[in-house]
Amino acid sequence: MVTRLAPDARSLFTAAEIEARTNRSPLVEAEHLLLAMSAHPATDAGQVLASAGLTHEALERALATEFEASLAAGGVSVAAGGQDRPSARQTRRLRLSASFKAAIERSVTASSGSRQIRPAHLLLGVLGAQAGTVPRALRLAGVDQAELATLTRQALAG
């Protein structure tokens, strides 16, 4: 059986690319997919995130905290808003990062046995990361990643 992307999961891909563009990122990363989910509270994934207090605004804050903390670990501090905002990149299509592709691969695995890949499967894929920006941002925001994954599985089962 061929698994297919549910329409609301498919639209998250487009939304993730817009998040990447907004964040001046040359690649679409796993965190951009997570941001896209949080901006769509009507989806199963968006509901799980909202139940954990992860609104779009809260996630943006968590990611900004992670960025500053990681810069600080590298001995660099940047005053918030102290930089010029460069004009956005105009490339027609942004490339997908390794973190994004890995999340999708885990989503496909998580959706085996299901008719479609739903947004919650994509969320499980993102939450499967052990290292990198998403696990760090969640940890710094005081969110238990494993518990969030459990909630996601429950949402898929229910």
Place this chain on the structure above:
Amino acid sequence: MPALEIDPTSGPADGLAAVVALRRLADLMEDAEVERAMRSGWSWPQVAEALGVTRQAVHKKHAQRLIAAGVDLRRR
């Protein structure tokens, strides 16, 4: 050997995340500073020399974005 349990916010994770964050900061700075130089009337060869890269590389990376942002790039 089973994979090591990773704590995403301590020790090596902090160091590796610093590499990621510094790369991102450098990318953001490059976009902003190239834009500032070109808005100040610098030529592509001058920007390329200052960054230590070829004119083709800096043009390929930034021209489309700056044209869309309304920077006049004729005769540079």
